[in-house]
Amino acid sequence: MIVLMRSNATTRQISEVIAHIRAQGYDVHLSEGGERTIIGIVGNGSAIHPEQLSMMDGVEDVLKTSHPYKIASRHYHPEDSEIPLGNVVVGSQDLAIIAGPCSVEGRSPMLEIAHMLKEAGATALRGGAFKPRTSPYSFQGLGEEGLKILAEAREQTGLPIVTEVMDAALVPMVCEYADVLQIGARNMQNYALLHAVGESQHTVLLKRGMSSTIEELLMAAEYILSHGNMRVMLCERGIRTFETETRNTFDLNAVVALKQLTHLPVLADPSHATGKWEYVEGVALGAIAAGADGLLIEVHQEPEKAMSDGRQSLRPDHFAALVERVRHLAEVLNRRVPSTTSTHV
Amino acid sequence: MIVLMRSNATTRQISEVIAHIRAQGYDVHLSEGGERTIIGIVGNGSAIHPEQLSMMDGVEDVLKTSHPYKIASRHYHPEDSEIPLGNVVVGSQDLAIIAGPCSVEGRSPMLEIAHMLKEAGATALRGGAFKPRTSPYSFQGLGEEGLKILAEAREQTGLPIVTEVMDAALVPMVCEYADVLQIGARNMQNYALLHAVGESQHTVLLKRGMSSTIEELLMAAEYILSHGNMRVMLCERGIRTFETETRNTFDLNAVVALKQLTHLPVLADPSHATGKWEYVEGVALGAIAAGADGLLIEVHQEPEKAMSDGRQSLRPDHFAALVERVRHLAEVLNRRVPSTTSTHV
């Protein structure tokens, strides 16, 4: 951290800033004689509040010289983190393809689609039992009944289950049934929930908030990691911008930047990013070529009858074709989509 | 709701759309013979999923013809809702001025500032006991200890307490101490929390999410209202944009639009909206002149020592001057800031 003093700062003001920094246990280095005095803080300075410093008399600005996240940083852990998920290892050469309907709508359609997805090449199954809906009058999900259906689908297909948890109080229940706890975009900064999933030591899929910066996403991950739970996968799902042709704007830069800034795996959700099924394949292929470690894809047998997100859901045959295109693309990227019958060793 | 069929839609496709609508219990009116067939749904159509319709063969688009919120709408309740808060009635001619530090930092400073604010003309006291912080390594608030200090401040000054609740599980505890439950911007779509504060029947201050639309804010309010809890105050606190000179962008349009779209009171938070104390007064005056029913202002005895948000906190003397300017402005707006010693009858 570096403190820029105003050009007209008094000696007394400079001394008070130095005393403030020393009082928190840090040493300083001074650069005097130029246009203005610059005070460098020796060490990481993490106990110092930059805001407090910036309010002291004579201070012009306080400049941060490092990222605020630590455990999430690639400096802390230079190798890619690898997180097992069924027959793939996310973050390795493997590409994870997590697919399913937006909501679990009933036992029979869920089991049916689960088999279709397994057949088509999915590596994990997604489906919402608890649904965050903009309207209190919309379908809110089947709750625990939905979780039981998902568990049965896993039993029948062997596919691991990814499902959203929306409230800290429900973490233990969702852990009983799910392999991966999904934190939805609206809850990315629900800190009670982040603490709870951190404590759970369960694998977490953390989706970027729709107006969260890359740094805020990594800070949300840091909340989970700070509980010693290192099994965190990130997901770019589109951010909110002025564009109206698509539901959100898929931030391809974020995929590329995250792969450099952090060791955590990075997935892409082209269904939510676009909001229109006809744009899903293009964005999915682009994300993989840019370095994403996998995909989340919404699939529904009859999108026109889906209780939510039908507009952005692929039909199973489109999904199967997409998996084939991803597999083909993986070849030139030195990645692979495991065949559905293979088992990870 | 109106369904536009594609210009090449077949008679069979049109019949299937009509059958789908009738199956949900609605009648239709057809406009044929033009460039394309248009199907109007008679009644409010609230049981119909527009997304399902939009996925049916032959459908070009589905257009909504009304707002999705109901109880929050001014159509539902044409008169301004009035919500008592200490010696003011929010939503009436009165202007509410809710002030205090970002966080409760200790008993003695909190009691001291409470008296100063009462003196200066505040109508309610704010302070965070549970703090949503971007970093897990930052100060997270004093918890229940903080709530007790706030209750003591109320006892001493008579000012009602506004404080944030961040998790559904904590609603009962916060209700014990606080007069108003604040839902922070990051939790505007934490539906478990919205349900819980709705159930509580406690007065709620609902802050707009930093990237939420006006309609989404009203839908979040609808979650609370749908539990029969009509005591909801909205708050514009700035939205996230590309601008970097200020922390957020205060959306003045939203203040004006909300006053027309809903009967609920609308407050303004210029502290978070600007992030810089030197811009707080200008934005506060602008919001009041545009029709806001009150203000949330961060005030700290020593902003340079604040544990959070010092950069945007006013000193008590600045705050007192601001209250005077608001009182002066109120005169030409047919509004009033009650004097601190008056009691509302």
Add this chain to the structure above:
Amino acid sequence: MIVLMRSNATTRQISEVIAHIRAQGYDVHLSEGGERTIIGIVGNGSAIHPEQLSMMDGVEDVLKTSHPYKIASRHYHPEDSEIPLGNVVVGSQDLAIIAGPCSVEGRSPMLEIAHMLKEAGATALRGGAFKPRTSPYSFQGLGEEGLKILAEAREQTGLPIVTEVMDAALVPMVCEYADVLQIGARNMQNYALLHAVGESQHTVLLKRGMSSTIEELLMAAEYILSHGNMRVMLCERGIRTFETETRNTFDLNAVVALKQLTHLPVLADPSHATGKWEYVEGVALGAIAAGADGLLIEVHQEPEKAMSDGRQSLRPDHFAALVERVRHLAEVLNRRVPSTTSTHV
């Protein structure tokens, strides 16, 4: 400007950075011995490219310590700049109210509305002769014919004329007829045009680009000022955000911030900022209370027949009522709206 070296920067890398800075004629001050070496540049460093420095080996970051604008800055010119416009002085205690239709649609309606606006209290007349339209198939304005009509309206009413110029080649022609050259939002960074209006020495109304930052607006002003043309008025007209209820988002913060950062007058355009006439009055009053020096308001005799922007145009009676409300508000703000018959001395 300050250069942060990486913690592992070599002595040689540090020497090369210093040599680079000295080669441009600046001295440096070093802070060594801390976590990293910091190199401060003595003087304003304006001849140095921060980007070049940031690419040198061993450099972590280059931090700017001052605003890039100079003549536009309040440091350069602490007093408010005052710009005469008809019977007001913009930037003084006077409030300017510039009103008129979006486009000049014909001689007779323009003359009619000009008299109505004069009567209602407008201090200047606006109207577009050259229209920037999203579609090549929309009405593009009457061109020079429109300018002649505006000049006739001035002759009849005494109101000065504000009209947009869209291309550098047209600046001389527009100068012949208009009192104020308006640079529209889409052209805020049309540098050929900025140079041309700078050269003209004519009064300029510079509208903020719909996705331009406050700093970029001031840099665009700097282009004009750098030609010695000091008669520049700025205008906040709403920025582009994710919100869809309104056409743009009026950035009230910008009004407040600009009044502190620059000496140039700041106007507000609530018509474009909201896109809906029913929100214009609220935003107009808010802008004035926050410190704006005047307003741009679209007014049309029959908004439902306007060739453009009818949705956001006030009827003359609404406009007259708005002027009265502004005049009333001005009293408590120590500002004034001159009466239409007064002449500025």
Add this chain to the structure above:
Amino acid sequence: MIVLMRSNATTRQISEVIAHIRAQGYDVHLSEGGERTIIGIVGNGSAIHPEQLSMMDGVEDVLKTSHPYKIASRHYHPEDSEIPLGNVVVGSQDLAIIAGPCSVEGRSPMLEIAHMLKEAGATALRGGAFKPRTSPYSFQGLGEEGLKILAEAREQTGLPIVTEVMDAALVPMVCEYADVLQIGARNMQNYALLHAVGESQHTVLLKRGMSSTIEELLMAAEYILSHGNMRVMLCERGIRTFETETRNTFDLNAVVALKQLTHLPVLADPSHATGKWEYVEGVALGAIAAGADGLLIEVHQEPEKAMSDGRQSLRPDHFAALVERVRHLAEVLNRRVPSTTSTHV
């Protein structure tokens, strides 16, 4: 176009709307008897102003039922448009790789880099002779001298030249030297310029404005196309959002959507989209996999000495490696990067 009448609209109001539509030469179809009357306009209705209709008494809303662009639409021209550019045909199976420095900085470095780029596999050369710079105090380009240098580089390497034109008055001069006229992001809605390049019949590279929607980009293209100049290439170069880690946000959705909405070729500029050279390769590969027809890449021999945009410029060896990776990727996408020595037949 469809007009929704308010539920309480009178018969007289409905008649007036119908009369207004008929007066412009269109027939209507009515849907009465439901919640409200709906008036459909037969034909494309392009002569009708939706804004005028929306302001008529009794009208609730006016809904557009088709895109405002015509010639740019894929409905108008279902096949991909193919535009020759040196030894590639943009819009065909070929991928165009346009590379070069941000600015032409001098004869010798430009000729040197031109040969390097040709060697590395570039298919065209870019370089700015006229530079749009935020600051009037920054390097503004070499002007016509720069164009002459570019022409010499073409003569020596055979690579076609892409360069920006910033003002309508300069179009004839730039046409003398350049193969492709680039319209920069800041000028996307400079209509005088769009008309001039349309008239020129020269090939145009139209970059998306930093806060322009996909529809606005297509409308800007429509301005050019409406002059009969069909040789327009579009370019996604990142949009402005709240994210600060990157200079802009590359909108991958736009690449995918544009390929479906229009027949015009779509290029990607990962240099401006990211602002950091280390993210360029990932975004470039993602754009190509998503369907882009080519790339614009900034390359500089010594980025740390570049007069502009050094931070986002690749070194020639990195660029050569990127071309190899694109060529490899093209194989699985059924695309190709012509070898530098091949000539298009």
